[in-house]
Amino acid sequence: MLNETFKLEKTDLGHYVVVFFGPVAEENLPQPGQFYMFYKEYVKKPFSVAFLKENRLFFIIKKVGPFTSSIPDEVRVEGPYGKPFPAVVTNTFLISGGAGIAPICFLAEKLTEQNLPFTWLHGESKAENLILLDYLPVKPNKVSVEPTLVTDLLPKEAQFYCACGPKPMLKGLHSKWGTNGFVSLEERMSCGFGACYGCVIPTTSGYQRVCKEGPVFEAGELLWQELCV
């Protein structure tokens, strides 16, 4: 487990920032879907790993508020935390939207390494954000830009899926394809390692912690109705 201060290298892409640090020791390397907490003076924030390069950890961060809009030059990093995606299934459909691209990209990378075929569909709000794709080691097979939604790209017949993105996107996916898949969820966090019970979401077995029982959940475990209020 890592708990160490790193200087962050940043590439600002306007809407997104690509960030990396490292290298880190083998035993601190993550699995796709796992995340790290970045801490700086009274603020602690979760970010999923997007890909690895020579044991450096790369993140794709969308500017949405104070922390992501001015990412510190130096942060204390903890992780990896959380339960990863299953990276062992063939013909998985990877579905990502917005900053949800990060863990899905990492999963795509892992599947590629293992020669497991997959189809990756990604949705963006604006065409200019697609510049991000140039920085990825693996690229989506298809991309939608609003008003087209990534869920408009889904084949009719339900497929096994791994997904990460805004809740409305996940909800659309779930209502089209049902529960045969995994989704990575987000919730506000304070610790990231299961101690505060702050990051819970409603599941069939009660409130579960996104940081500990998640962030990756089986779609069938989730109470979709309650999830999207």
Place this chain on the structure above:
Amino acid sequence: MLNETFKLEKTDLGHYVVVFFGPVAEENLPQPGQFYMFYKEYVKKPFSVAFLKENRLFFIIKKVGPFTSSIPDEVRVEGPYGKPFPAVVTNTFLISGGAGIAPICFLAEKLTEQNLPFTWLHGESKAENLILLDYLPVKPNKVSVEPTLVTDLLPKEAQFYCACGPKPMLKGLHSKWGTNGFVSLEERMSCGFGACYGCVIPTTSGYQRVCKEGPVFEAGELLWQELCV
């Protein structure tokens, strides 16, 4: 009056940091002894101008706590604030200690410009801090390093003085030479422009604001006894 955000250029000298920003418009230029407030997310701090170069404002900042030990890259700057030194007297003795060097250096610069002769004595706690002198446009005539104190360098006979430094130094100066001079004082500030009455010091006419009636006071106005508890 300036109230604007600037990027700060910094040179780290270990104990001190030389900081500058600008250029600023003519009408926002300070007089020796005046200061600017640096604001960044809920912290606002006063710093005296040390010298000017092409309307850029230079500061000498001593690392003593959170703000000065990691000066932000960008701050909102307000000023110039406060009452300046009289920069018109011939044969003034300039006495500075530690970070008190900043306003005294500026005063020395101004006196030099006006061809007014002066003698400048400066005290430092450690020899290695003297590297700072290389960065100044005007240099002290004599320097003391502890255990020698700058007050040990004073000629016996009292002279007209302008001084800035730690309170014990000012007190030593006052007890040797009496009240024929001006001193620049420091007190914790929140506004810097006279609105909060937070930065007061005891004077013969009651509590006076360092930011408004000061920071430069006639030595004879001050209640020296109360000042140094």
Place this chain on the structure above:
Amino acid sequence: MAGAVRLKKLTLKNPFIASSGTCGYADADLIPLDKFGAAVTKTITLLPRQGNRPPRLVETPAGLVNSIGLQNMGLEAFKQFLTDFKKPTTLIVSVGGESPEDFATIVEELNTYDLIDAFELNLSCPNVKTGGEVVGKDYVTVSNILEASLKSTTKPLLVKLSPFTEQLDKILQHWESKVEAFVLFNTFPAMDIDPRSGKPVLGAVSGGLSGPAIYPIVLNSIYKYSKAHTLVASGGIATTDIAKKFIMAGARALEIGTGNLWNPAFIEMLLKEV
């Protein structure tokens, strides 16, 4: 674009009020007080007060602790001051004291000044007799001061409470119809210690905490009581986002203190963005 707001009798051209103790006697020169809906003077006491000994300020995480100690010129000098004072905007005079009589005397003597639009009773003044407890510490003490003051003036009364006032519910319920508005809150009793010396930083040991650190606590009270009461929010409103939150929570007007100290041009941002 915040427009005019109405409390009960008072109408302000906008909801932003420069807070007591942070704009002098409504005469602070660098803060453009004319742009505010109102300005509150430093708290005026019967006799002049020299205030607490320095240091009087210490910054804490996202906050500021001050122990000015009500430094002010006293009632008589203030009357002199008013004679040729050109007020920049709606003028609210903050009144302090140690007893109901103190408050009553001051509002009575200032009642004839036309340029004063309202009083703000500062019920967080320390009561020297009871060892520094605030004068408006609970329902009974607050009620005594309000009764005496209401009898002594025809001007609207704003009532500024300490956050630790006991029986707040009862105070608000009983006095709502008789006062112009409640100001929630004054600063939180607080202090700091120098970790090197082990000694209190402030000359007066204790002071009051202001600034964004406290806004979530103040916001909670405003949200809770704004349906039934006429409230002015005070505490931590030092960014335009925080100001929006208080408007959304139902505050009729917002007092700005530390926010003006940190940036005398803050009002311009408020007028543009809130």
Place this chain on the structure above:
Amino acid sequence: MAGAVRLKKLTLKNPFIASSGTCGYADADLIPLDKFGAAVTKTITLLPRQGNRPPRLVETPAGLVNSIGLQNMGLEAFKQFLTDFKKPTTLIVSVGGESPEDFATIVEELNTYDLIDAFELNLSCPNVKTGGEVVGKDYVTVSNILEASLKSTTKPLLVKLSPFTEQLDKILQHWESKVEAFVLFNTFPAMDIDPRSGKPVLGAVSGGLSGPAIYPIVLNSIYKYSKAHTLVASGGIATTDIAKKFIMAGARALEIGTGNLWNPAFIEMLLKEV
């Protein structure tokens, strides 16, 4: 180098206590609880509670507002849990309830468990019957709970109060000799609003503010009462400098909550630097 400290009956190997609700049932795996002088469990209630609906957290300037809502397994399951629990350090069980009887029942039923070293009565639990006021809101309500609880257990009782408890002086004076220590304080009632939507951020609307934002307020109370009372400080102790200030102010022990959440290795820094 902070060594062993003594409250009254309890001796702790160091003054640092992992705070209730921030280390699970004293079983949080990533926080090295064995290094603490003591660990306090989540607050246990008679019946299991699923807690409040999300979002449950929002960060504010130098602080954190949480509305976990006492999610816990309830007394029966907790007894099961204890049967093969290996405690990492001195074990304090936090007890919550809505009435004196709730508190008495829980401490009575847990009294026989040797591995429990003390109880901490969480008097900031909301009382549903009185519209969410805390159960220990003033002298009378606190006294009723303490009387009932003291009769029902032989173990030391720590009493954790809300910062807005009324008649605090009287409570401390009257109960000092009968309880192990007072814990000042639980979180401050607080909330946040999303300035874009105008809606409360937390699913439960209100929560409690913790973190460095509040430490100057808590420090003021510790400094004020530590000469006459046995106090454990809680509130904002999230840096080693802040911890030092509380020791200097006279706290016998320090509870660490948000500080552990932000850095599970914080205890190591405390042991090295304080």
